[in-house]
Structure formats: structure tokens, C-alpha cells
Amino acid sequence: MAQAWSRYHLRLHRWLLQQPELLPDGATLLVAVSGGQDSMALVGLLQDLKRLHHWQLQLWHGDHRLRVHSSQQASELRQWAEQQGLPVQIEVWQEPQPAEAAARAWRYNALEAAARTCGASHVVTGHTASDRAETLLLQLARGSHRRGLASLRPQRALTPGLTLVRPLWLFSRLETAKIREQLDLPLWPDASNEDPCYSRNRLRQQVMPVLEELHPGASRRISGVAERLAQEQQSQDELMDLALAGxxxxxxxxxxxxxxxxxxxxxxxxxxxxxxxxxxxxxxxxxxxxxxxxxxxxxxxxxxxxxxxxxxxxxxxxxxxxxxxxxxxxx
Structure with missing residues (x-):
């Protein structure tokens, strides 16, 4: 993996200095890696910033067995990680189900167990500003209450003592593609990300490109709206607690x-x-x-x-x- 220092490194480094509770200095981080461009960009950035923040990195990959050659890709990812000196855990879903919710539930349960095994205090995922923008639009379409729109935060508690962190909230999917290319990182794309039967994929393929064409940078601005809603909701919760007491x-x-x-x-x-x-x-x-x-x-x-x-x-x-x-x- 090529060592580099770019404006993307600087942006993430400054954000982590401003909010040290996100990825504390010296923490053991369990990094969820699918092999796609977002998670590979995440690994590259964290590996390069590790010398400044003194983290211990542990990679985790979930083989959902829902796509062709998933086992082969998992094996190749393991080999690459070992060449980089990065410890990696590969978890195989023994009873795969095609439902998105089931896959998500299995993944987070497995991540919690893996974090306990390796002593990690933080689980780190590669969700980007584009993911956050898509989620906000889907929540709006479903008629979610404002609290639901404000639930998209850069960190949340998974279990006592274990925190989920999304440090790539700062970057759009277009930017993670550039990061991966600049760092010369391999790629194991997931064909299911192109399947139009999933609502998020249709939004990603048909709606977001139109918004980006009309208003370049739309993904990051929509993600910024989600962040402001989250901050306003946190402030409002304090007032709600006072009113609720009565x-x-x-x-x-x-x-x-x-x-x-x-x-x-x-x-x-x-x-x-x-x-x-x-x-x-x-x-x-x-x-x-x-x-x-x-x-x-x-x-x-x-x-x-x-x-x-x-x-x-x-x-x-x-x-x-x-x-x-x-x-x-x-x-």
C-alpha cells in the first residue's frame, strides 16, 4: 500500500483532532472491510494516519456467501492484508439469507463478537456522505419523523464499551474512488450493489446522479443537512428532558x-x-x-x-x- 499524504488525509486528520472522542489516540479499532472502494479507502487512510494517532488496527471481513466467488474474494483480501502487516478476521455466514435486514443484523452481531475477541473499543465502517445522503432521502420518502432524520450520526453505541464510528462521513463516494486510486489499493467489488431490486441501489443509480448533475456536491450538502439535524436534535433533547419531567x-x-x-x-x-x-x-x-x-x-x-x-x-x-x-x- 502506497504511503501518501493528500488533502483527504489532512481533512480526516483535522476532523479527528477536533473530535478526539471519535477515534481516540491509541485505541484498538476493528475495521469492517467489504473490499469495495469505500472500505478500502478507509483502510488506506487509517493505515497512513496510524503513526499520528497510535491506533491498533484489526480488519474484519464478512463473507455473506450471497455472491459468486465470495469465498475467493475473501481469501484474496486475507492475503493482501497479511502482506500489509494488517491482522484480519474472516467470518462466514453459515445460514445466508437474501434480505438486507438479515444480512445487516448478522454483520453487526459478528462485529460485536469479533470486537470482544480482539479487545477493540471501536468498530469502524466505511459509510460515506453519499450513504448518509441516500439514507436521509429514503427516510424522507418513508415519512420519517424529524427524530428519524436526525438519527444519522458519525458514532453510536453498539454495546456498553463498544462504539460504532463512521469517519468517512466527510467524503462522498466520488472522493473515496479517488482516494483508492491515489493509494493504489486493490478492489473487490460487490455485484449486488448493482442489483436494482434493492431500493438503495435504485436511488444510487437513478436519483443521486441527477441531483449531482443539477447541483454538483449534492451528496455532501445533503449529508451536511443530516449532521445539522442531528446537532439540533441533541440540543432539543435537553429541552425535552426538562419538559418531560413535568x-x-x-x-x-x-x-x-x-x-x-x-x-x-x-x-x-x-x-x-x-x-x-x-x-x-x-x-x-x-x-x-x-x-x-x-x-x-x-x-x-x-x-x-x-x-x-x-x-x-x-x-x-x-x-x-x-x-x-x-x-x-x-x-
Missing amino acids: LLANRQAPEQALQRRALLALQAANQRQLLQHWLGLQGVSPLPAEQLRSLLHRLEPMQGPGSHALAGGLHLHWDRQHLWLIHPNRP
């Missing part, structure tokens, strides 16, 4: 129950924000905007007691006075 019910009500009448006395926009925030604090994923409006309609004063099923087996219940959440694994 809505919590007394000790005679179920644990963490909300006062129904007090919630519904607020403006509709505040009702939506506080209900979403309260649910989020109890582990409920952000509800789509339409589902949230429908739920609040069922909570209006003229409506009686009721319940609403949520993802993960959770149930929201309410009577005339309170609303509370029941977890499937709790009494």
Missing part, C-alpha cells in the same frame, strides 16, 4: 407513565415531540410521522382507554389519566 405521573401510576391530559393540553407539535421523546427514552425506535399522528388522535380526550402495538413486542396502553409502556420481558 408530565411524568405520580407514584400511584405505572412506572414512567405520562399524564395523558397534561400531554394533550399542549400544542400538537409539542405533543408529537414529547411523545416521541418519551418513547425513545424507553427504547422505542422513532415512529413514522403518520403513525405518530394517528396515535395522538386515538389519545384525544373524547377517546376512551386503549392500546397500541409497537415494534419489538412492546405495547402502549392508556386509560383516562395515564399512558404507559409494557415491555414483553418485564412484569
Whole structure:
């Protein structure tokens, strides 16, 4: 791997100095490597910056067995990594399924296990500003609430003591292609990235090129909007915590129950924000905007007691006075 110092190295280096909690000095990093241009560019940048940040790098590759020659590509990737002096773990999916959600769940479970094995404190992935822009557009199309749009952050906790970090938020997919070429890195492309049956691929192939042609640099600007939404949401959460404290019910009500009448006395926009925030604090994923409006309609004063099923087996219940959440694994 060619040693280099480019404006891309400088951009990432400065960002990490400004936010040292992302990839702390001396940390052990487990780097997820698919073999595509984004993950290979990530490996190249981290390897070159390692002397300045003193990281220990451990590569991880997941063989999903969903494409032809995946085992051969995994073997070639292992050989290349060993030539670079980079330790690598290859994990094979024993029961592959074509669903994107299933593959993602297997991948993150395997990454968590691998991190425990090698003592890594951070899992690092090659998601770019282009990925972030695509996700934001898909969330908008699905009618996601603002909290869902603001959930795309450069880092998040996977488990206690293990953090997922996306340092390539700074770069578009066009830039990672240039980085890989400049560093003379090999490439093992994934043919499934061209399959139009996946919604993200259609957006990537048919929508983003039009936006980039109309407004060059659109991917990075849309990603910047996601970052601003995330920062604004973090600030707003602090205010939500203060407001929520006044809505919590007394000790005679179920644990963490909300006062129904007090919630519904607020403006509709505040009702939506506080209900979403309260649910989020109890582990409920952000509800789509339409589902949230429908739920609040069922909570209006003229409506009686009721319940609403949520993802993960959770149930929201309410009577005339309170609303509370029941977890499937709790009494």
C-alpha cells in the first residue's frame, strides 16, 4: 500500500483532532472491510494516519456467501492484508439469507463478537456522505419523523464499551474512488450493489446522479443537512428532558407513565415531540410521522382507554389519566 499524504488525509486528520472522542489516540479499532472502494479507502487512510494517532488496527471481513466467488474474494483480501502487516478476521455466514435486514443484523452481531475477541473499543465502517445522503432521502420518502432524520450520526453505541464510528462521513463516494486510486489499493467489488431490486441501489443509480448533475456536491450538502439535524436534535433533547419531567405521573401510576391530559393540553407539535421523546427514552425506535399522528388522535380526550402495538413486542396502553409502556420481558 502506497504511503501518501493528500488533502483527504489532512481533512480526516483535522476532523479527528477536533473530535478526539471519535477515534481516540491509541485505541484498538476493528475495521469492517467489504473490499469495495469505500472500505478500502478507509483502510488506506487509517493505515497512513496510524503513526499520528497510535491506533491498533484489526480488519474484519464478512463473507455473506450471497455472491459468486465470495469465498475467493475473501481469501484474496486475507492475503493482501497479511502482506500489509494488517491482522484480519474472516467470518462466514453459515445460514445466508437474501434480505438486507438479515444480512445487516448478522454483520453487526459478528462485529460485536469479533470486537470482544480482539479487545477493540471501536468498530469502524466505511459509510460515506453519499450513504448518509441516500439514507436521509429514503427516510424522507418513508415519512420519517424529524427524530428519524436526525438519527444519522458519525458514532453510536453498539454495546456498553463498544462504539460504532463512521469517519468517512466527510467524503462522498466520488472522493473515496479517488482516494483508492491515489493509494493504489486493490478492489473487490460487490455485484449486488448493482442489483436494482434493492431500493438503495435504485436511488444510487437513478436519483443521486441527477441531483449531482443539477447541483454538483449534492451528496455532501445533503449529508451536511443530516449532521445539522442531528446537532439540533441533541440540543432539543435537553429541552425535552426538562419538559418531560413535568408530565411524568405520580407514584400511584405505572412506572414512567405520562399524564395523558397534561400531554394533550399542549400544542400538537409539542405533543408529537414529547411523545416521541418519551418513547425513545424507553427504547422505542422513532415512529413514522403518520403513525405518530394517528396515535395522538386515538389519545384525544373524547377517546376512551386503549392500546397500541409497537415494534419489538412492546405495547402502549392508556386509560383516562395515564399512558404507559409494557415491555414483553418485564412484569
